[in-house]
Amino acid sequence: MxxxxxxxxxxxxxxxxxxxxxxxxxxxxxxxxxxxxxxxxxxxxxxxxxxxxxxxxxxxxxxxxxxxxxxxxxxxxxxxxxxxxxxxxxxxxxxxxxxxxxxxxxxxxxxxxxxxxxxxxxxxxxxxxxxxxxxxxxxxxxxxxxxxxxxxxxxxxxxxxxxxxxxxxxxxxxxxxxxxxxxxxxxDNVCRIPQIVALDNDQITVVEGDETSHFTSFIDLLSKSIIPYSEIVTYISVIEQLLIHSNYKLNELRTINKNAGGLIVASSITHAWQIKLILHQTIGDSAVIVTSDEGNGNDLIKSFRYSHQKWIISVGMISEGTNIPRLQVCCYLSNVKTEMYYRQVMGRILRITDAPDQQAFLFMPAEPNLVEYAYRVALDIPDELAKVKFALMDEDITTEVRTTKGSEGVSTDGYPEDIFIDEPVISIGNKKDITDKTLGPIDETLESKITLATDKIMRIFGQYNHTEIEIDGFNQLIISDKSLAKLNQYGTKMF
The missing domain is CATH 3.40.50.300 (P-loop containing nucleotide triphosphate hydrolases)
Incomplete structure (x- = not known):
């Protein structure tokens, strides 16, 4: 060898x-x-x-x-x-x-x-x-x-x-x-150069009771702590836009490399099924779902690795070390915002193959932490995490893993019992219009059980946009000017 x-x-x-x-x-x-x-x-x-x-x-x-x-x-x-x-x-x-x-x-x-x-x-x-x-x-x-x-x-x-x-x-x-x-x-041409697209919006409205607030970017919205990022990634319009942009790029790559695949990283099992449904409705594509609920998760990953299938949706099962070299596009809809997880996910689209086109794209919302990680992606160890502290503990510490709301239930036919999102969209299509041999018939729970989880409602009226800026060490990062201005306003050090 x-x-x-x-x-x-x-x-x-x-x-x-x-x-x-x-x-x-x-x-x-x-x-x-x-x-x-x-x-x-x-x-x-x-x-x-x-x-x-x-x-x-x-x-x-x-x-x-x-x-x-x-x-x-x-x-x-x-x-x-x-x-x-x-x-x-x-x-x-x-x-x-x-x-x-x-x-x-x-x-x-x-x-x-x-x-x-x-x-x-x-x-x-x-x-x-x-x-x-x-x-x-x-x-x-x-x-x-x-x-x-x-x-x-x-x-x-x-x-x-x-x-x-x-x-x-x-x-x-x-x-x-x-x-x-x-x-x-x-x-050395050992890994692909990551190209990152951070999508933003300049007209966001949040309604809470009788109070209405307006925001010019996701960073502006998140800085006010009104709606957490974990809820933003469940909004239909946010999911749709990221899927549309990701799918356009993947289709473009597949005209040259027919085996190119895409990874969608979801926040929970319920979220994964929600994304699969929206992917089918918006684009007409299906996807393989790999979560801890699938008893044959490893077999599904292996099958996808060597297939021509287009999309795979994962909740934590395709991150560190998972080898699917044909992945070239990642749609990041996880609610995890740690730099370690972000870099590990990005690593799934960086493996070089013999295919003629070796581009790699990661699409994500313009969340400030994720944007900062994108700027630091050329570094190996983040400055603030490079040092460790040594602590002697007198007793063991036990932590609990808490499940995300709505992620625990799956109906007997394999579909989630409930999908919880915070967007005023109750009807998501007719089940008769959403059937294929991969997805199967959509049952009643997916047709109408999209429940408002809080009394806060976010509406997005503006255009999703991005512009290009240069990053030292790599080709380009794409992010909105408004997001960049907000990051600078809040004192985020990018270089």
């Missing part, structure tokens, strides 16, 4: 460091090829007689499967933990369920461990570690012969230290053993 230059350099750096240390941390931008690089490294160590087995841990089952396949290809052996296997590939979630049969391997064999997206695992010791970090610290850190930790976003939003990572005592900066950023990757 012919490796990319960065992959060969990273492997040489790892081999060199293993002469004096067990652990190696590699930062490579999403889409650069970390899976292949670490699999080749594992085979090299095995051929040199340095290791006996390989274990891999990653954040999702689809990524774990991809690692298993990559290792199997390199070793020409299976990696499923069965008799004759040279290892296995697990999710981090499985750490708590692994029995002593797995942990005894570290006592009997020389084990090489691959940790994908290591930033999910926190802790320098038991006191400041999360559940996944504890298993690494207590079981694998000392017993593994060698490890390689991989990440495309080497920081945590809670500022806790990443497991197995070293930090500078004076500055708190993370110390990566090898760095391959997005600027380098696009320059």
């Amino acid at each position: 012919r490796l990319r230059n960065w992959q060969s350099e990273c492997i040489r750096s790892a081999i060199s460091k293993y002469e004096t240390s067990k652990h190696f941390l590699a930062l490579a931008t999403p889409g650069a090829g970390k899976t292949v690089m670490s699999s080749v490294l594992a085979k090299l160590l095995y051929d040199q007689g340095d290791i006996d087995l390989v274990l891999c841990f990653s954040p999702s089952s689809i990524v774990a499967h991809d690692f298993s396949e990559a290792l199997s290809e390199q070793f020409e052996a299976h990696f499923d933990g069965t008799i004759g296997a040279l290892g296995n590939s697990f999710t981090y979630q499985a750490l708590s369920t692994l029995d002593n049969k797995v942990w005894r391997l570290f006592d009997k064999y020389r084990v090489f461990v691959i940790f994908d997206e290591i930033h999910h695992c926190a802790g320098t010791n038991i006191k400041d570690a999360n559940a996944w970090g504890k298993q690494i610290i207590t079981t694998m850190k000392e017993k593994a012969t060698h490890t390689i930790a991989l990440t495309g976003t080497p920081w945590r939003t809670d500022a806790l230290p990443i497991a197995l990572a070293d930090y500078c005592n004076e500055t708190g900066q993370i110390q990566c053993d090898y760095i391959y950023g997005l600027k380098q990757a696009t320059s």
Whole structure:
């Protein structure tokens, strides 16, 4: 296999460091090829007689499967933990369920461990570690012969230290053993250059009881804390406009590359079904939905990866490490506004293929945080997150995951029981007009059960617009002048 230059350099750096240390941390931008690089490294160590087995841990089952396949290809052996296997590939979630049969391997064999997206695992010791970090610290850190930790976003939003990572005592900066950023990757033609379109509107009206307010942009609206962003992404007109713009670009790409695909990132399961319905009504297209509700989610992703289907809608299942290289357009309708998630999603459209057109487009509302991330996309670590704080906790902290309103119910025929949006549109079409062999008949719940969730109503009268501005290091970012002016007004530092 012919490796990319960065992959060969990273492997040489790892081999060199293993002469004096067990652990190696590699930062490579999403889409650069970390899976292949670490699999080749594992085979090299095995051929040199340095290791006996390989274990891999990653954040999702689809990524774990991809690692298993990559290792199997390199070793020409299976990696499923069965008799004759040279290892296995697990999710981090499985750490708590692994029995002593797995942990005894570290006592009997020389084990090489691959940790994908290591930033999910926190802790320098038991006191400041999360559940996944504890298993690494207590079981694998000392017993593994060698490890390689991989990440495309080497920081945590809670500022806790990443497991197995070293930090500078004076500055708190993370110390990566090898760095391959997005600027380098696009320059080397390893990753596509991301082009970002932020849609805005200059005539927004919010009615609350007898009070009416007017806003000239989404940034203006959000600065007043009247309607949260999580509700804006559920408005039909916002969804329609993002879908129309995204679909136009995807159609354009598919005239050159018929396999080009689009990813729509939804906020909840209910939101995903709402988007699918609007996509069908507005554009006439259907989409594959992949959420935690689908028991065969991994099979749906694999099927879409190799198909000619146009759109796939995901709620959190196509983000870190999920490999669908034909994705070239992303419509970002998630309510998640963290920079880590934003960059990981963007990484899904950056993988280079042999197709003739290698453009990549991300469409999103002009929300101030997302716009700021777009300007910083050429950086590898955000300034305000580059440092970590070390804290010793006297007791475990348990957090709850709360579901989004309206996301819990799904009817027996597979459609959501309710769709909650905050827009005064009750009729969304006749079910007789919305049938095809993919979508199936629309049941009564999708025809009329669009419920107003609050007494605030947002109406959008203006035109959705954007203009082009230059970004250092990349081609262009597209965003409205009004949004840019508002960002400057609120003191957002863009450069």
